[in-house]
Amino acid sequence: MWVWFSKLGSPKWFYELSGKWLPWLIAAMVIFMTIGLVWGLVFLPPDYQQGFTSRILIVHVAVAGTSLAFFPLMLVAGTVTLVWRMKLADMVAKHAAILGAWFSFITLATGSLWGSVMWGTWWEWTDSRLVSMLFQLFLLLGVISLRSALEDSETAAKACALLSIVGCINVVIIKYSVEWWNTLHQVASPVSLDPTSPNGPQFWIATLIMIVAVYLFLSVSLILSTRNEILERERRSQWVQDLVLKN
């Protein structure tokens, strides 16, 4: 078990393994994304209250759910960096912060698009989820700016790992403290198997497919950027130079 674990920390091993996974992941992502988007944006019947704007939610819910995964991911990567000094964990953490910031931004953007139609406002401070997502974005930007400020990459790795751990705890506290305000956000709708009900299977299955698609998209982009990072950081090692010569 420990051999496997220490192998995981080797960038070369990860590069080779992820190279084998990548085509499958990309294929699955394309399939789920196509089904989810076409179904959600073209075929889904209009909601009896929300009309066609409910289609925005198919994307919004999937992206929002995924963007909550970044701080836990960075918590795990940060702990691995601090405890086992794995270079690979830091490479993942670096790109998780950047992707997380993008996902949080897209969540806020799709949320305000939907809100501008349904609530009549692009931004609403009384909604707790909007505010806590905004501050999650700020915390992620803090981690990114700390990394770009520190020049020594080893110091930057450890410092960002520590900040991610502190930030992950903080995101939870912020989320619950912001909920003390009156909240306007929809409570998650209960799912129903009846096709005629407003929350019928056509809605939640489409959402579920989009969630899977967005998670696959996250994995693919994270793997691709980590592979890039590996090539850049290991550019002096023999195997990377062999790889470049081969192609």
Next chain:
Amino acid sequence: MTEKQTTTSAAFFATLKRDLLIAFKKKNDIVNPFMFFIIVVSLFPIGISPESDRLTEIAAGVIWISVLLASMLSMDNLYRSDYEDGSLEQLLLSPHPLFFLVLAKNISHWLVSGLPVVLVSPLLAYMLALPSEAYGTLVLSLLLGTPIMSLLGSIAVALTVGLGSRGLILAVITLPMSVPILIFGTLAVQSTLNSQSPIGYISLMLVMLSVSVSLAPLASAAALKISVN
């Protein structure tokens, strides 16, 4: 060994005393954030409205946000001079647990930068037309909230201590983390104004203070070890 062994508590008080002495020798570092706080608060009535009704509404928030900004300014003194003259390395080499030494530094920082601001807050609350029944809650919430700011900010300062200019990155890292304190601090004052008991919010702040006292120095100590090689 001819050297006398010191106990951890002796080291704790020695660090506390040393930091307080240094702070009182360099009065600028104490006075400037304090003046900044008073000036920022006095700018709000000029920028928003001199009417006391409107000022009453925003008073708690204005005082709280100015406190947060002022603590950002004073935070810079926490480890910088020690890092530059090398005494921070000596601190890391000491045989005593770094947790207590960092805690001592944080406490002395709060005594010279947080406490004066708390003490002057009723005066500024009066100038912002906050009803007098809310003074007690405001002071109490600040008394609990400002040490949390010192403890949280200490982590960010420790992470960035090696950087040349770090005023802004410090604020970018720390200010989002201060949201819960800001929420509970202002909600406590608001609930007193609505003649409800603020005890729930005050106890939550007390919980956050106890959690930060026990965990934040740990993170600061780890951050110092990362920054100082």
